[in-house]
Amino acid sequence: MVSQHVLVAPDKFKGSLTAAEVAARVTAGLGVPTVELPVADGGDGTVDAVVACGFERVTLEVTGPTGVQVEASYARQGDTAVVELAEASGLRRLPGGLEPLTSTSFGTGELIADAVRKGARRVVLGLGGSACTDGGAGMAQALGARFLAEDGSELPPGGAALKDLARIDTSGFLDVEGVEFVVASDVDNPLLGPHGAAAVYGPQKGATPDDVQVLEKALSRLAAVASRTHGLMGAVEHDDRPRPMGVAGAPGAGAAGGVGFAALAFLHADIQPGIEYLLDLLGFGDHVTGARLVITGEGSLDEQSLRGKAPVGVAQAAAKAGVPVIAVCGRRTLSDEELGAAGIEAAYALTDLEPDPAVCMAEAGPLLERLAARIAAERLQGE
Incomplete structure (x- = not known):
C-alpha cells in the first residue's frame, strides 16, 4: 500500500489547546493530507x-x-x-x-x-x-x-x-x-x-x-x-x-x-x-494503516511522558505498524536518546520558536502552525 497521509494523533496542550485543537493547528501548518485523531490517556481531556x-x-x-x-x-x-x-x-x-x-x-x-x-x-x-x-x-x-x-x-x-x-x-x-x-x-x-x-x-x-x-x-x-x-x-x-x-x-x-x-x-x-485501551477504542490501528508519518504530542514532553502518557503510547502503537513518529510539544526536557528509546524520532517544541513560556501558552495555536510548517519543510518535502 502506498503511504499517503500523515496521522495527527496528539493529546492536549494543558492550559492552552484541547487535543482536537492541537490536531487542527498541526494540520493547518503541514499543508499535506492528514487524518486527525485526537487522543487521551484517561485523564483530563x-x-x-x-x-x-x-x-x-x-x-x-x-x-x-x-x-x-x-x-x-x-x-x-x-x-x-x-x-x-x-x-x-x-x-x-x-x-x-x-x-x-x-x-x-x-x-x-x-x-x-x-x-x-x-x-x-x-x-x-x-x-x-x-x-x-x-x-x-x-x-x-x-x-x-x-x-x-x-x-x-x-x-x-x-x-x-x-x-x-x-x-x-x-x-x-x-x-x-x-x-x-x-x-x-x-x-x-x-x-x-x-x-x-x-x-x-x-x-x-x-x-x-x-x-x-x-x-x-x-x-x-x-x-x-x-x-x-x-x-x-x-x-x-x-x-x-x-x-x-x-x-x-x-x-x-x-x-x-x-x-x-x-x-x-x-x-x-x-x-x-x-x-493503549483508548487508542484501541478510537481505532488507531485502522487510521495508522497507510500513513507515512505519525505526529503526536502533549504540552510538556518530560519524564512523566515516559510513564504511560499519550505520546509514548502512540509511538508504541505506531511502531507495530512500522510508521515513524515525531512529536510536538510546548516544551521538552527529554533528551534525543530518551525520545529515541521511547520510539519518537524527534520532537519539535514551541520553545524552539519562542523562549518565553507565557507567550507559548498564550499563542500556542499560531506557534504550533509555524512548527508544523517547519516539520513539513524538513520531513515531508519530496515524499
Missing part, C-alpha cells in the same frame, strides 16, 4: 478527545467535589460510554481552594448512573485530575450504596468521614448486571500504604501531613469494612497475582484518590493501561 473522534457528548448537572452543582459531560457511542472523573470530580471543579478531607466523587457516580440508565453496556472510566481522596465512596453512594456509622446514620461526604464507617448497605445499588466496566488508567498505586492514595496523591490535593494520616486511617477503615461486611475483596480475580488485602492492594486501587478501589470492589471493573 478524555471526553473532549473521544467526542472529537465521533462520540456524542451528553451533558447534565451533577454534584461537584464540594457539593456545588456543576455541568459535566460524558461521551457515548452505541452502547459504549466514556466517563472522565475530572469532568465531575476534578480539581478544576473546585469553586475555591482545595478541600482534601471533604471533597467527594459523588458526581462521577451520577454520570455513570445516567449512562447505564440510558443503555450503556460498557462504561470506560478515565481516572485523573481528581479533587478527592474518598476511596470512591462518593461514586458508590451516587450508585445507591449507603455508608453508615455505628448509629445507622449516613456518613457525610469526603474521605475523612470514612474513619467512622461501620457498615456498607448495597441493597439499593444500581442494577449493573451485564454492564462491563473498564478503568483506563496507568496509575498502579494500591489504596493504602506509602505508595497509596493518601500518601502519594493527597498532598497534590492540598492534604497536610496530618491530613494524610487522617485519610490513610479512613481509607484503611473503608477497606476493612468492605472486606468484612460484603466480601468485596474477592470480587475481582482476573489473574493469579498475589494481592495483599485483596482489592485494596490491587495495582490501580489507589488511582484518583481511591476511586480505582471502588471501581474494582463495587463495579468489578477491569483496569487497563489508559492510552
Whole structure:
C-alpha cells in the first residue's frame, strides 16, 4: 500500500489547546493530507478527545467535589460510554481552594448512573485530575450504596468521614448486571500504604501531613469494612497475582484518590493501561494503516511522558505498524536518546520558536502552525 497521509494523533496542550485543537493547528501548518485523531490517556481531556473522534457528548448537572452543582459531560457511542472523573470530580471543579478531607466523587457516580440508565453496556472510566481522596465512596453512594456509622446514620461526604464507617448497605445499588466496566488508567498505586492514595496523591490535593494520616486511617477503615461486611475483596480475580488485602492492594486501587478501589470492589471493573485501551477504542490501528508519518504530542514532553502518557503510547502503537513518529510539544526536557528509546524520532517544541513560556501558552495555536510548517519543510518535502 502506498503511504499517503500523515496521522495527527496528539493529546492536549494543558492550559492552552484541547487535543482536537492541537490536531487542527498541526494540520493547518503541514499543508499535506492528514487524518486527525485526537487522543487521551484517561485523564483530563478524555471526553473532549473521544467526542472529537465521533462520540456524542451528553451533558447534565451533577454534584461537584464540594457539593456545588456543576455541568459535566460524558461521551457515548452505541452502547459504549466514556466517563472522565475530572469532568465531575476534578480539581478544576473546585469553586475555591482545595478541600482534601471533604471533597467527594459523588458526581462521577451520577454520570455513570445516567449512562447505564440510558443503555450503556460498557462504561470506560478515565481516572485523573481528581479533587478527592474518598476511596470512591462518593461514586458508590451516587450508585445507591449507603455508608453508615455505628448509629445507622449516613456518613457525610469526603474521605475523612470514612474513619467512622461501620457498615456498607448495597441493597439499593444500581442494577449493573451485564454492564462491563473498564478503568483506563496507568496509575498502579494500591489504596493504602506509602505508595497509596493518601500518601502519594493527597498532598497534590492540598492534604497536610496530618491530613494524610487522617485519610490513610479512613481509607484503611473503608477497606476493612468492605472486606468484612460484603466480601468485596474477592470480587475481582482476573489473574493469579498475589494481592495483599485483596482489592485494596490491587495495582490501580489507589488511582484518583481511591476511586480505582471502588471501581474494582463495587463495579468489578477491569483496569487497563489508559492510552493503549483508548487508542484501541478510537481505532488507531485502522487510521495508522497507510500513513507515512505519525505526529503526536502533549504540552510538556518530560519524564512523566515516559510513564504511560499519550505520546509514548502512540509511538508504541505506531511502531507495530512500522510508521515513524515525531512529536510536538510546548516544551521538552527529554533528551534525543530518551525520545529515541521511547520510539519518537524527534520532537519539535514551541520553545524552539519562542523562549518565553507565557507567550507559548498564550499563542500556542499560531506557534504550533509555524512548527508544523517547519516539520513539513524538513520531513515531508519530496515524499
